[in-house]
Amino acid sequence: MFRYLHKIALLLLALAPAMLAASEFRRFEPIVVAPRQQEGALEVERQPVPEELVREGVMAIVAAWNGPDFGDYVSERAYDKSRLVDSLALHAPRDASLRLLSMQNMQTLAQFERTGDDGVELVSEVSVELVTQVEYEDPVSGFQRRNGNVELVLEVTQPLIEALWEE
Amino acid sequence: MSRRRFRFLLVLSTVLTPAAWSGELEYRWSNQVQVAAYGNSGNEAASPFASTGLQSFDDFQFDFTYQSSRYSRWAGQFSGAADDSDYRSQGSGFAPNVIAIDFENGAARLPYRVRLGNQYADFSHRTLRHAIKGALLELQPQSEGQARHSLMFTAGVTDSSWRDTVDDPGEVAGAAWLFDSPVLGRLALNYVHYSDPGVLSGEFVQQTTSIAFERLLSIGEQDIDIEAEVARFSGDHRDLDGPGSGRDRSATGYTLSLDGNNGSALTWRARFEEYGLDFQPELATVAANRRSQELHAGWAFHSGLRWRGRLQHYETGFEEPNPEETLVYGVSFNGPLAATWDPLLSGSVDAFVEERDNANATLDARTTSLRLNVSRQLSEAWSGQFGAVFLDDEDKVKGTGRETAQFNVDLNRRVAVLGMRGSLAAGVQLRDVSGGIDSREFRPRLGLSLSEGAHALRMNLGTLVQNRAGPGALDTRLSNLSLGYTYQRHQHRFGLNAELGRRDPDNAASTESWRVAATWRYAFDGRPERSFVAPTGSGSEAGALRRDAGLLVRLPLGVPVAEAAALLTHSGLPQPVTSGFGRVFEVSLIPGVTARQRLGVLDDEGIANSVAIVIDLDPDSAIAAAEIYSQTADALLRQFGAGASSVETGRFDGDLASAVRSGELVRHMVWRVAGRSIGLSLVSHLSGGVRLEVQAVPGGERPPVLDFVP
Numbered sequence: 065m066f067r068y069l070h071k072i073a074l075l076l077l078a079l080a081p082a083m084l085a086a087s088e089f090r091r092f093e094p095i096v097v098a099p100r101q102q103e104g105a106l107e108v109e110r111q112p113v114p115e116e117l118v119r120e121g122v123m124a125i126v127a128a129w130n131g132p133d134f135g136d137y138v139s140e141r142a143y144d145k146s147r148l149v150d151s152l153a154l155h156a157p158r159d160a161s162l163r164l165l166s167m168q169n170m171q172t173l174a175q176f177e178r179t180g181d182d183g184v185e186l187v188s189e190v191s192v193e194l195v196t197q198v199e200y201e202d203p204v205s206g207f208q209r210r211n212g213n214v215e216l217v218l219e220v221t222q223p224l225i226e227a228l229w230e231e
Numbered sequence: 232m233s234r235r236r237f238r239f240l241l242v243l244s245t246v247l248t249p250a251a252w253s254g255e256l257e258y259r260w261s262n263q264v265q266v267a268a269y270g271n272s273g274n275e276a277a278s279p280f281a282s283t284g285l286q287s288f289d290d291f292q293f294d295f296t297y298q299s300s301r302y303s304r305w306a307g308q309f310s311g312a313a314d315d316s317d318y319r320s321q322g323s324g325f326a327p328n329v330i331a332i333d334f335e336n337g338a339a340r341l342p343y344r345v346r347l348g349n350q351y352a353d354f355s356h357r358t359l360r361h362a363i364k365g366a367l368l369e370l371q372p373q374s375e376g377q378a379r380h381s382l383m384f385t386a387g388v389t390d391s392s393w394r395d396t397v398d399d400p401g402e403v404a405g406a407a408w409l410f411d412s413p414v415l416g417r418l419a420l421n422y423v424h425y426s427d428p429g430v431l432s433g434e435f436v437q438q439t440t441s442i443a444f445e446r447l448l449s450i451g452e453q454d455i456d457i458e459a460e461v462a463r464f465s466g467d468h469r470d471l472d473g474p475g476s477g478r479d480r481s482a483t484g485y486t487l488s489l490d491g492n493n494g495s496a497l498t499w500r501a502r503f504e505e506y507g508l509d510f511q512p513e514l515a516t517v518a519a520n521r522r523s524q525e526l527h528a529g530w531a532f533h534s535g536l537r538w539r540g541r542l543q544h545y546e547t548g549f550e551e552p553n554p555e556e557t558l559v560y561g562v563s564f565n566g567p568l569a570a571t572w573d574p575l576l577s578g579s580v581d582a583f584v585e586e587r588d589n590a591n592a593t594l595d596a597r598t599t600s601l602r603l604n605v606s607r608q609l610s611e612a613w614s615g616q617f618g619a620v621f622l623d624d625e626d627k628v629k630g631t632g633r634e635t636a637q638f639n640v641d642l643n644r645r646v647a648v649l650g651m652r653g654s655l656a657a658g659v660q661l662r663d664v665s666g667g668i669d670s671r672e673f674r675p676r677l678g679l680s681l682s683e684g685a686h687a688l689r690m691n692l693g694t695l696v697q698n699r700a701g702p703g704a705l706d707t708r709l710s711n712l713s714l715g716y717t718y719q720r721h722q723h724r725f726g727l728n729a730e731l732g733r734r735d736p737d738n739a740a741s742t743e744s745w746r747v748a749a750t751w752r753y754a755f756d757g758r759p760e761r762s763f764v765a766p767t768g769s770g771s772e773a774g775a776l777r778r779d780a781g782l783l784v785r786l787p788l789g790v791p792v793a794e795a796a797a798l799l800t801h802s803g804l805p806q807p808v809t810s811g812f813g814r815v816f817e818v819s820l821i822p823g824v825t826a827r828q829r830l831g832v833l834d835d836e837g838i839a840n841s842v843a844i845v846i847d848l849d850p851d852s853a854i855a856a857a858e859i860y861s862q863t864a865d866a867l868l869r870q871f872g873a874g875a876s877s878v879e880t881g882r883f884d885g886d887l888a889s890a891v892r893s894g895e896l897v898r899h900m901v902w903r904v905a906g907r908s909i910g911l912s913l914v915s916h917l918s919g920g921v922r923l924e925v926q927a928v929p930g931g932e933r934p935p936v937l938d939f940v941p
Contacts, residue, residue, distance in 0.1 A: 088356060089443040089445075090353050090407065092411040094371070095342040096304075097338070097342050112308055133604075146525075146541070150600075154598050154622065158635060165318040168310075168312065168320070168328055169349075170292070171310075171349055173351045174351075189351075195318060201695075201707050203699050203701065203704050204668070206707070209281070211281075215362060217351070
């Protein structure tokens with residue numbers, strides 16, 4: 065499976081409850097019904113996103129936190145993206161880093177297809193809870209650690225054919 | 232909604248087609264055990280590890296799907312953990328994490344979906360977007376034409392954990408209607424009722440109602456996506472300014488956004504939002520007492536370089552006596568930054584200014600940020616990165632400021648060590664902070680990442696030296712070493728991780744910290760595998776194989792390729808052509824297909840590892856290509872059964888090669904039969920040709936792209 069991970073884009077949709085976002089308002093999730101049947105065609109069976117894939121995305125986000133690439137992981141559709149990225153860039157201690165203490169409660173919330181740059185994609189929205197710790201050296205007080213519990217909503221995008229083989 | 236997203240809605244009806252009814256339960260489960268030991272010495276308060284000793288856990292995840300009929304489906308996700316680790320949940324012992332069951336029925340007169348347990352209640356940013364535990368019922372009345380309706384009812388509680396269920400959690404109930412038409416746009420009505428025990432403010436009850444609309448307009452060459460929502464809050468919220476200040480309040484929230492593009496280089500966005508002081512829906516995502524206006528524009532150059540500019544204005548606390556205003560303006564460039572001179576150089580430049588002040592003039596600050604990141608492939612083995620950050624903080628009220636300059640240089644090299652391949656990275660970061668307490672920082676680092684087959688190894692070594700000057704300032708040296716190893720064998724994955732840290736401040740006690748962890752994960756895929764029954768009538772000679780597509784399963788793999796080829800010639804196939812990748816036979820195996828067919832047996836160091844049928848298609852004859860695809864798919868369905876997964880989108884017409892290459896035309900089917908995965912793919916090649924490839928490999932991996940057949 066890992067051979068194909070380079071083709072999988074991970075987008076961070078949210079860092080905190082105030083940022084949880086997928087779009088401005090809800091998307092239509094069609095129920096498959098008889099009149100819409102297309103003869104001879106079969107569907108990719110939906111399966112929850114593998115834990116390894118989510119962990120890989122989370123680790124990439126944790127590594128990018130407080131770095132120049134962090135904005136690449138926040139979805140354009142996340143509410144107040146630029147305020148989040150600007151605040152981190154301007155106000156976080158430059159030597160602050162994020163440590164992932166644990167990852168749990170992973171749940172695939174929704175899956176749907178859309179047409180992207182590389183053809184039809186399977187998009188999965190996955191929520192996961194993280195226990196994190198921000199660490200930095202205060203110039204006077206010395207070592208500081210700040211614990212946090214955050215819930216991320218990740219958008220995992222896979223080319224549909226790749227997703228079919230991931231089943 | 233962008234043009235692309237509208238296209239998604241149109242494509243959906245052709246892609247989202249019914250799954251084959253198997254009536255079979257498919258499930259996966261995994262279990263992970265981790266035992267970790269943490270330790271500190273010296274000044275433990277300065278260790279990153281707050282808890283020491285053994286910290287262990289065992290967590291599991293179980294998912295299933297059950298297609299109970301062609302149009303009805305069950306799905307479930309369950310996970311839980313036995314925790315004895317302070318670095319996970321607060322409590323110890325066993326507790327479920329996720330309990331979620333979905334059922335949808337498209338065969339009912341009124342198609343419906345039910346969700347129970349953990350779920351994400353999602354109406355809109357301004358009404359409801361929050362994780363809850365509860366129930367959801369969605370009805371999708373069917374109508375003529377392409378317009379679609381969804382009625383959703385949800386109710387639940389806001390407990391964050393099954394373990395720590397509180398006695399009196401927040402309770403939410405809501406209803407929403409969504410009308411979705413590719414012609415008229417989207418319209419939504421939402422209603423949310425929320426009650427909260429209000430530990431500090433006392434119990435409160437609130438309602439939020441909204442109407443949202445989205446429509447794509449084409450004006451000349453411009454496509455403009457208009458989206459708006461008006462939401463009304465009424466009831467109570469948490470007290471903001473003394474007891475009772477959150478009772479019986481009401482406020483309105485507005486948003487309007489316009490997203491435009493002309494289908495080529497220019498994109499733009501204008502956005503307005505306003506939320507009153509008392510617009511406080513507890514489970515919404517927007518910030519109260521804020522007004523914002525934003526303008527964004529982008530341009531994509533032919534070279535691939537993208538320019539973006541922005542102008543943003545925010546007023547926070549605008550319904551209070553001392554509102555704060557923030558103005559942000561900036562530009563950024565991404566992509567090949569100097570394509571004319573050096574096409575291999577790519578990266579980003581981002582510059583912006585943030586100005587903040589308030590009505591009382593107690594705040595007047597300006598921050599300027601400039602960031603540069605470039606990377607370049609230096610040779611086949613080497614690549615390099617350079618980054619720079621400049622920050623200038625100015626507090627005009629206090630007359631103080633701080634300037635930060637940071638540079639980093641990193642080099643990466645592909646390496647092979649002990650039969651493993653990977654990369655070696657070395658870099659250094661320099662940082663200079665002046666103003667207040669000055670700081671000079673130096674951070675060298677080294678990283679190694681290797682893998683080979685089931686083995687993966689990584690190592691990171693880094694040091695941070697901080698020399699600071701100013702009242703009470705500390706000089707500190709931090710060092711960190713981490714090692715990780717994973718080994719995957721079948722359904723088992725083993726991991727070992729170690730981390731060692733040391734902190735040496737001047738004139739204070741040092742700290743040493745360490746962590747060692749061992750992990751074992753077992754994953755089981757309960758997908759029922761179909762057996763393969765050979766059609767009656769084998770080859771005419773003893774030991775011969777029948778000449779049909781069943782060869783994909785019957786031909787032995789893992790044997791010397793010469794032996795497999797000999798078996799095929801013994802079965803009546805012509806002598807093969809030998810290439811560097813295997814043996815190729817000119818033979819017709821799909822009945823009724825008159826196009827050229829070849830059978831290929833791929834080998835790795837002389838051992839046959841996959842077998843494939845390649846069928847050439849005429850890229851200028853879409854009708855013939857469609858016919859051949861249909862005949863081939865039918866033959867394979869007869870041979871291997873109907874339990875395939877497939878993707879079909881687009882039509883056979885026009886320029887097939889470009890349609891396949893761009894992903895507009897997709898045909899892909901997968902079978903898992905008798906321990907092999909078989910894939911039928913419509914593929915295009917750089918030569919401009921289009922063909923069908925049917926390839927079988929042992930196990931569940933996707934076959935590699937066929938490049939041995941010209």
